[in-house]
Amino acid sequence: MSSDELAWSCNDASNTTTSTLITGGAGFIGGHLAERLLAAGHHVICIDDLSTGSVSNVARLSDYPGFEFVRGSVLDEKLVDGLMSRVDTAFHLAAAVGVQLILQESLLGLRTNIQGTENVLDCAHRHGVRTLIASTSEVYGKNPAAPLREDDDRLIGSPLIRRWSYSEAKALDETMAYLYWSDLGTPVVIARLFNVAGPKQTGRYGMVIPRFVDQALRGERLTVYGDGKQTRSFCHVWDAVDGLIALLEHPATYGKAVNIGRPEEVSIRQLAERVIAVTGSVSTIEHVPYADAYGDGFEDTMRRVPDIALARELVGFDPHLGLDDIIMSVAAEHGSAATNGSTMSLG
Ligand code: UDP
Numbered sequence: 001m002s003s004d005e006l007a008w009s010c011n012d013a014s015n016t017t018t019s020t021l022i023t024g025g026a027g028f029i030g031g032h033l034a035e036r037l038l039a040a041g042h043h044v045i046c047i048d049d050l051s052t053g054s055v056s057n058v059a060r061l062s063d064y065p066g067f068e069f070v071r072g073s074v075l076d077e078k079l080v081d082g083l084m085s086r087v088d089t090a091f092h093l094a095a096a097v098g099v100q101l102i103l104q105e106s107l108l109g110l111r112t113n114i115q116g117t118e119n120v121l122d123c124a125h126r127h128g129v130r131t132l133i134a135s136t137s138e139v140y141g142k143n144p145a146a147p148l149r150e151d152d153d154r155l156i157g158s159p160l161i162r163r164w165s166y167s168e169a170k171a172l173d174e175t176m177a178y179l180y181w182s183d184l185g186t187p188v189v190i191a192r193l194f195n196v197a198g199p200k201q202t203g204r205y206g207m208v209i210p211r212f213v214d215q216a217l218r219g220e221r222l223t224v225y226g227d228g229k230q231t232r233s234f235c236h237v238w239d240a241v242d243g244l245i246a247l248l249e250h251p252a253t254y255g256k257a258v259n260i261g262r263p264e265e266v267s268i269r270q271l272a273e274r275v276i277a278v279t280g281s282v283s284t285i286e287h288v289p290y291a292d293a294y295g296d297g298f299e300d301t302m303r304r305v306p307d308i309a310l311a312r313e314l315v316g317f318d319p320h321l322g323l324d325d326i327i328m329s330v331a332a333e334h335g336s337a338a339t340n341g342s343t344m345s346l347g
Contacts, residue, residue: 017041017042018037018042018043018088018089019042019043019044019045019086019087019088019089020037020042020043020044020045020087020088020089020090020091021044021045021046021047021083021084021086021087021089021090021091021129022034022037022044022045022046022047022090022091022093023047023048023074023080023090023091023092023093023094023116023120024047024048024053024074024092024093024094024095024134025044025045025046025047025048025053025058025069025093026046026048026050026053026054026055026057026058026069027048027052027053027054027057027093027094028057028196028198028200028201028202028237029093029134029193029196029237029240029241029244030046030048030053030057030091030093030094031053031057031058031060031061031200032198032200032237032238032241033091033093033241033244033245034046034058034061034067035060035061035064036238036241036242036245037245038061038064038065038066038067039064041066042066043066043067043068043087044061044064044066044067044068045068045069045070045083045086045087046058046061046067046068046069046070047069047070047071047072047074047079047080047083047094048069048070048071048072048094049071049072049073049074049094050071051096052096052097052098052101052202052204052205054200054202056200057200070083073112073116074092074094074112074116074117074119074120075111075112075115075116075119076119077119077122077123080119080120080123081123081126081127083123084120084123084124084126084127084129085127087127087129088129088130089129089130089131089132089248090120090124090129090130090131090132091131091132091134091244091248092116092117092120092131092132092133092134093134094112094116094120095109095112095113095116095134095170096108096109096112096113096166097136097166097205098204098205098206098207099163099205099206099294100204100205100206100294101205101206102162102163102165102166103162103163103294103295103298106162106165109165109166109169110165110168110169113166113169113170113173114169114172114173117133117173117176117177118176120133121133121176121177121180121186121188124180124186124188125180125184125186128186128187129187130187130188130248130254131177131186131187131188131189131248132188132189132190132191132244132247132248133173133174133177133188133189133190133191134191134193134244135170135173135174135190135191135192135193135257136166136167136170136192136193137192137193137194137195137259137261137304137306138166138167138170138301139154139167139170139171139174139192140152140153140154140155140304141154141155141156141157141164141167141301142155142156142157142299142301142302143155144302144303146231146265146303146304146305147263147305147306147307148259148304148305148306148307149259149307149309149310150192150256150257150258150259150307150310154167154171156168157299161297161299163294163298163299173190174190174257177190178190178255178257181254181255182255187251187254188254188255189247189248189253189254189255189256189258190256190257190258191243191244191247191257191258191260192257192258192259192260192261192306193235193240193260193261194232194233194235194259194260194261194262194304194305194306195232195233195234195235195261195304196234196235196236196237196240196260196261197209197210197234197235197236197237197326197330198236198237198238198326198329198330199237199329199330199332199333200237200333201237201330208232208268208271209234209271209275209326209327209330210330211223212271212272212275213275213279213327213330213331213334214334215283216275216276216279216281216283216331217279217281217331217334218283219281219282219283220283221283221284221285221286222272222275222276222283222284222285222286223286223288223293224268224269224272224285224286224287224288225268225287225288225289225290225293225294225300226268226287226288226289226290226300227269227287228267228268228269228270228272228285228287229267229268229269229302230267230268230300230301230302230303231265231266231267231268231302231303231304231305232265232266232268232271232304233261233262233263233264233265233266233304233305233306234262234264234266234271234323234326235260235261235262235319236262236319236321236325236326236329238321239262239319239320239321240260240261240319242317242319243260243311243315243317243319244260246315246316246317247260247311247314247315249315250314250315252314253314253315256310256314258310258311258314259306259307259308259310259311260306260308260311260317261306261308261319262306262308262319262321262322263305263306263307263308264322264323265303265305266323269285271323272285273285274323274324274327275327278324278327278328278331279327279331
């Protein structure tokens with residue numbers, strides 16, 4: 001499909017119940033979210049500038065009644081305003097994400113993540129659109145608490161260290177969203193996403209699970225950065241999408257920031273071993289110094305585990321897919337590539 005064909009509307013969806021805008025709708029999470037809402041009969045408009053999103057994430061949606069795709073930027077206020085005037089709810093997922101992207105395109109990231117969010121909030125307010133702002137566990141910075149609760153402090157390094165620019169931008173987004181709610185009454189909820197993974201995620205900008213699965217399926221060494229003792233908690237994208245939808249549906253969440261993730265903590269070394277075991281790969285593990293992976297002076301987050309009691313209490317959030325489910329679902333979509341190589345089997 002050429003980019004010239006990238007604005008289409010499937011049919012007249014004027015009779016469907018809820019109209020929803022998804023910014024970043026061609027991204028990894030946006031594509032899954034759009035599919036879930038379309039399957040439930042929503043009219044869904046995805047806007048994406050395709051800078052990191054992919055046509056393949058939305059092309060599969062074009063058969064659904066009520067699907068529209070608009071190629072454009074959240075920095076285009078007129079465009080966002082026009083789209084907001086047509087919907088009841090909005091999920092703001094458009095953002096520059098991924099450690100590699102943040103380090104390489106720091107200024108562009110700031111602009112998208114701050115100005116884009118301000119546009120979205122402004123237009124949502126003008127049209128009374130119920131809105132979810134996607135944030136990140138990165139806002140906690142290097143706070144060593146585990147699990148992390150929503151009221152735990154932010155602990156980050158100097159504003160002159162570019163590694164923290166994503167955390168800074170997202171924290172500012174949260175403050176803006178909160179003030180739109182508290183001072184202007186805009187119905188907005190903030191979701192702090194903790195390492196969401198699953199099919200269709202690209203490893204191009206960091207994202208360890210698609211990278212490890214790809215390396216395992218190719219029989220290449222899995223590149224564990226540092227000593228591999230740093231931990232993360234991975235949440236399957238289908239569980240995360242359930243959480244996002246539930247958050248936006250419940251007015252009790254407005255004005256709040258809520259953790260969305262799955263509190264199963266795993267070290268990155270253990271993750272690499274798990275990927276090798278689950279995929280039946282012959283790969284080995286290589287430890288790569290942080291400086292080689294990210295450049296000098298990079299400071300990784302050493303622990304990251306969500307406390308999801310608030311999401312449970314507010315909307316009954318209950319993620320049930322585990323780490324092996326994530327690895328298997330990512331490996332399954334690479335299945336054909338796997339059978340072409342002689343180095344592994346999907347047991
Ligand atoms: N990581 C790794 N090898 C890779 C990519 C990432 O060891 O090829 C590590 C990375 O240093 C971090 C963890 O995996 O400690 C999660 O990285 P990711 O970029 O997926 O997410 P984030 O750091 O934003 O949580």
